[in-house]
Amino acid sequence: MTADATRIRSLDDPTLFVDTPATIYDAVPPYPPRSEREAEFYHLRDGELLINLGPQHPSTHGVLRVVLKIDGERVVDLDPVLGYLHRGVEKICENGDWHHAISNCDPLEYVASMFSEAMPVLACEKLLDLEVPRRAEYIRVLAWELNRIASHALFVGWLALDLGGLTPILYSFIERDEIVEMLAALTGQRLLFNYLRIGGVNGDLNHEFMSRLGDWMSHAAEQLDNNQKLLNENEIFVRRTKGLGTLDRETALRLCMTGPPLRATGIPYDVRRAHPYSVYPELEFRIPTREEGDSYARYQLHLDEARESIHIIDQVLHQMPDGPVMAQIPRLIRPRPGRAWIAIESPRGQYGCFAISDGSDQPFRLRIRDPSYFNLQAVGVLTPGNLIADTMAIMASLDPIMGGIDK
Amino acid sequence: MSALTRPWGHLTLAGKIILPLVGLVIALTLLLLLGVATGVIPALVLFGGSLVGANLPIVRFIVAASAILLMTVPTAFVIIYMEMKFIAFINMRLGPNRIGPWGTLQSTIHGFKVLAKEDFTPTGVDVPVFTLAPVVVYLSAVMTLLVLPFAPGLVGVDMNIGLLYFFGIGGLNVVGLLMAGWSSFNKYSLIGGLRAAAQVISYELPLTLGVVGVIMLAGTMSLNQIVLLQAGSFLDWFVFQQPLGFLIFFIAAVAEGNRAPFDLTEADSEIVAGFATEYSGMRFGFFFFAEYVAVFILSGLITVLFFGGWNAPLDLNPLLNWAGLSVNTGLDFGRLGVGLLFLIALGPVVGTLLLALPFWMLRSDWSVLKSLVIGFLLFNLLIMGAVGLYLAISFEAVVGLFWFIAKTYVFVFVFVWMRGTLPRVRIDQLMGFAWKWLLPAALLNLFVTALAVITVDAIR
Amino acid sequence: MLLSPPRARRDTTEIRVSTAHASDVMRTLHDDPEFGFDILADVCGVDTGDHMQVVYHLWSAASPDWLRVIVDELPRDDPRVPSVTFLWKGAEWGEREAYDMFGIIFEGNRDLRRIYMPPDYESFPLRKDFYLADDAPRSPGQGFRHMERVHDPSTATPDLLIRRSKLR
Structure with missing residues (x-):
């Protein structure tokens, strides 16, 4: 492709504001089908209609575009189209050094960025065989669990908002805001924390953080119960989520799902327990599961997990050791050549990172495995046969974050 | 400019x-x-x-029509402000608080905003239909106001088939919504328009059947007569004789007004804005106003049919007479003579000064001017209160209007409350509810009412 | 069957297989109750500079360790590998991403098309011969606007300039 074709048209271009005549746009994309599945999808039967859900749509949680094939109100098939937020984070990481990768990975999961920024950190530590100070490990777990609650709180609000409830999202934001303010006191940022460092964390717990945390802990569980009262026994909410988008165990495993959608089918796969990392082996917590596998089960599971996280935070605060929060590491990091795979449990499932070092100060390859990328595929399995309105309920219950999906 | x-x-x-x-x-x-x-x-x-x-009837009609057309805009403004503020309260937000005291002018500014916005016609739309649709929706809402009795003697046209006219004209709005959905050249609009058609037509049946019980009890379809029949204490209201009918009518009215939890036609999280997706500027404003005017009208109709219209819940006059508080309303200004002139000339000045005096004396940091302004405003408030009281005592229309508006806004509040609390139902649940539950319940209500009416007649 | 003996480092065991055996190995790992690797944690492509790899990470309830399967030594000019979508349907998007970024063709994937890049895009951005604009000092003198360079193996950048993994 020449540079000329991709040039952005300047405002002086006389053809820019010329009215285009009315045309009936063809629903079919202007290129030949690139795969069997695409050819099948764009072959419309009588009465079927293609409709673009997104990329600018109130309930796609970002710039996701889903092409729906509908027959009346019923969804026959759908085709998610990604890439509207693609920034090439993996390529950018290959061109910066290991420290740069932390802030590059930060905006991947922008709702719980404490998890995505841990990816290059943990991978590099594994490549270096680095022993992280125990206090730093505890602080990391504290920050992760706080962020998990903040993310789960928002999930509940989003689900209700996509079902048409205006109020729960505001209640969720009250809870989330307390945690975000708390983490801002700790890290200096509200959204993209950039707090973890290779070999530890960027600063010890401070007074403001601890006082905010104390305030919040005193009413956290109660607040959680209060906020869900609005939805738990709401007839409309229950009827719209129960039995909707039901996954069985076999399908969930075949779809490579992880996190709450997988655990809602009854499989207790949680990386914190299945493959312990950090100081999770020293902490006592339950892996909540549900058997039903529907949207309502996923909603309930998020609430259960938030409660478990409060329990973990309680333990972390009691067991917090003294000591340094950073290991002694050189400023320029050159891990020995090797491969490392790490995985952690983010609010949306298993966040993974596969790093290859070639001995230089830059990662040779930094592959980020985003849980919502794999979980979102379930939409294609769960939605056909349901109504348009259910598409949103199913999508919201899978909790996709486009920052991570589009990388 | x-x-x-x-x-x-x-x-x-x-x-x-x-x-x-x-x-x-x-x-x-x-x-x-x-x-x-x-x-x-x-x-x-x-x-x-x-x-x-x-030509009194024609003039009366023209005056009534103009008055009603003019009153829709402030009504919509008030309801929009109410909704913003109450939903903010439910959401634990502040809500509008910048324009006017407590943000009261926010919806006025919204009105100016939609007027100032570009009236955009997208490529490929069916222009005449696209342009007419908001007008049809708006007019169908406004025209139903004509038969609504606000107070004794304060009704646009007292038709003997008022209720029939109401449902006939009110049902026209689905034509407008369908026109908007079809002409917009947008699939979301089309889905929204078709949803509107399905929903409004389905809920017309329980809405109408729910009222038939009241018509049977009242023996008339004139809304004015129905209100007159409910005079007396609040026990005479039809809601106590028709509780099921009221429930059916209320639910169907929410669906008819396309309000949450039945706002499927403009479900923002599903089909963006439904039939209004492609509209902007004042055309969108028409849809918006029509929705809030419809909320007012439906609340008003609930009040008229089931809650006694303009009738006070309790007649206070016997109580006042018993307490010896009879008020003489026969004040004759002519008897005051030259004193009236002095009152008009000096009253405001003396009143303002008298009211400003305590402020000026007690707040040493206030300038004289500030005290005077406060005094003047207070004086105006007092005078307005006095005039209002006088009007209320002398004309029963004012009292009636007060009760009608008060009752109506209670139901407007319920509409807003539901919007802030409930999620949206799904289209199949919506239709199933109308046909499987509301319609049989309405028929049952009709049957029981008919039985009761016949039995009572037979006993008499 | 394996290209080299299994290696274990910390909590990860690594095996390398060739393209011809990839399908059988994955099927055995998934279906054989002795292994029971029913969770596919990740599938991704790697460009080592000399050749392409496809890397799978698997987890089984039987052992707490990760298993890394590397399908190694795919030629850079025509990398082809059998798809695992018949075992894990969810690998579909992972393979689409590897195709989009590296041009690795997964035979048997019914939906192998670009997932991030636009349909008319022609290069494979994560390949080592694709230079970023701000990578210009390191690029072989072709100027700043290198993003859209058509990847053509016959005229690809001289081998010397490609960053290579020293890993074996």
């Missing part, structure tokens, strides 16, 4: 219409002033008085 400095060719269609109208209005105002000054117009009015007397 930018419209005035722009060349003619660059104006939108609305601008081309409005700009000459502005000139016309200015010219007419000048003519009017000139006419009053030269004494031509008073002479004409004297002559016209006899003309009006000869």
Whole structure:
């Protein structure tokens, strides 16, 4: 492709504001089908209609575009189209050094960025065989669990908002805001924390953080119960989520799902327990599961997990050791050549990172495995046969974050 | 003002219409002033008085129609402000708080905003239908106001088939929604329009059948008569004789007004804005106003049919008489003579000064001017209160209007409350609810009412 | 069957297989109750500079360790590998991403098309011969606007300039 074709048209271009005549746009994309599945999808039967859900749509949680094939109100098939937020984070990481990768990975999961920024950190530590100070490990777990609650709180609000409830999202934001303010006191940022460092964390717990945390802990569980009262026994909410988008165990495993959608089918796969990392082996917590596998089960599971996280935070605060929060590491990091795979449990499932070092100060390859990328595929399995309105309920219950999906 | 400095060719269609109208209005105002000054117009009015007397029904209709058309805009403004503020309260937010005291002028500003926005017609739409649709929706809402009795004697047209007219004209709005959905050249709009058609038609049945019980009890379809039949204490209201009918009517009214939890036609999280997706500017404003006017009208109709319309919950006059508090409303201003002139001339000045005095004395940091302004405002408030009280005592229409508006806004509040609390139902649940539950319940209600009416007649 | 003996480092065991055996190995790992690797944690492509790899990470309830399967030594000019979508349907998007970024063709994937890049895009951005604009000092003198360079193996950048993994 020449540079000329991709040039952005300047405002002086006389053809820019010329009215285009009315045309009936063809629903079919202007290129030949690139795969069997695409050819099948764009072959419309009588009465079927293609409709673009997104990329600018109130309930796609970002710039996701889903092409729906509908027959009346019923969804026959759908085709998610990604890439509207693609920034090439993996390529950018290959061109910066290991420290740069932390802030590059930060905006991947922008709702719980404490998890995505841990990816290059943990991978590099594994490549270096680095022993992280125990206090730093505890602080990391504290920050992760706080962020998990903040993310789960928002999930509940989003689900209700996509079902048409205006109020729960505001209640969720009250809870989330307390945690975000708390983490801002700790890290200096509200959204993209950039707090973890290779070999530890960027600063010890401070007074403001601890006082905010104390305030919040005193009413956290109660607040959680209060906020869900609005939805738990709401007839409309229950009827719209129960039995909707039901996954069985076999399908969930075949779809490579992880996190709450997988655990809602009854499989207790949680990386914190299945493959312990950090100081999770020293902490006592339950892996909540549900058997039903529907949207309502996923909603309930998020609430259960938030409660478990409060329990973990309680333990972390009691067991917090003294000591340094950073290991002694050189400023320029050159891990020995090797491969490392790490995985952690983010609010949306298993966040993974596969790093290859070639001995230089830059990662040779930094592959980020985003849980919502794999979980979102379930939409294609769960939605056909349901109504348009259910598409949103199913999508919201899978909790996709486009920052991570589009990388 | 930018419209005035722009060349003619660059104006939108609305601008081309409005700009000459502005000139016309200015010219007419000048003519009017000139006419009053030269004494031509008073002479004409004297002559016209006899003309009006000869054609009273037509004049009455024109006045009523204009008044109703004019009252929709402030009504919508008030309800929009109410909704913003109450939902903010439910959401634990502040809500509008910048424009006007406590943000009360927010919806007025919204009104100006939609007027100032570009009236955009997308490529590929069916222009005449696209342009007419908001008007149809708005007019169908406004025209139903004509039969709504606000107070004794304060009703646009007292038709003997008022209720039938109401449902007939109110049902027209689905045509407008369908027109908007079809002509917009947008699949979301189409889905929204078709949803509107399905929903409104399905809920027309329980809505109408729910009222038939009231019609049977009242024996008339004139809304004025129905209100008169409920006079007395609150125990005479039809809601106590028709509880099931009220419930059915209320639920169906929520669906008919496309309000949450039945706002599927403009479900923002599903089909963006439904039929209104492609509309902007004042055309969208028409839809928006129509929705809130419909909320007012449906609440008003609930009040009229089931909650006694303008009737007070309790008649206080016997109680007042018993307490010896009879009020003499026969005040004759003519008897005051020259004193009246003095009162008009000196009253405001003395009142303002008297009211300003305590502020000026107690708050040493306030300037005289500030105290005077406060005094003047307080004086006006007092006078308005006094006049209101006087009107309320002397004219029963004012009391009736008060009770009607108060009851109506209680139901408007319930509409808003539901929007803030409930998620949206799904289309199949919506339709299933109408046909499987509401309609049989309405028929049952009809049957039981008919049985009761016959039995009571037989006993008598 | 394996290209080299299994290696274990910390909590990860690594095996390398060739393209011809990839399908059988994955099927055995998934279906054989002795292994029971029913969770596919990740599938991704790697460009080592000399050749392409496809890397799978698997987890089984039987052992707490990760298993890394590397399908190694795919030629850079025509990398082809059998798809695992018949075992894990969810690998579909992972393979689409590897195709989009590296041009690795997964035979048997019914939906192998670009997932991030636009349909008319022609290069494979994560390949080592694709230079970023701000990577210009390191690029072989072709100027700043290198993003859209058509990847053509016959005229690809001289081998010397490609960053290579020293890993074996």
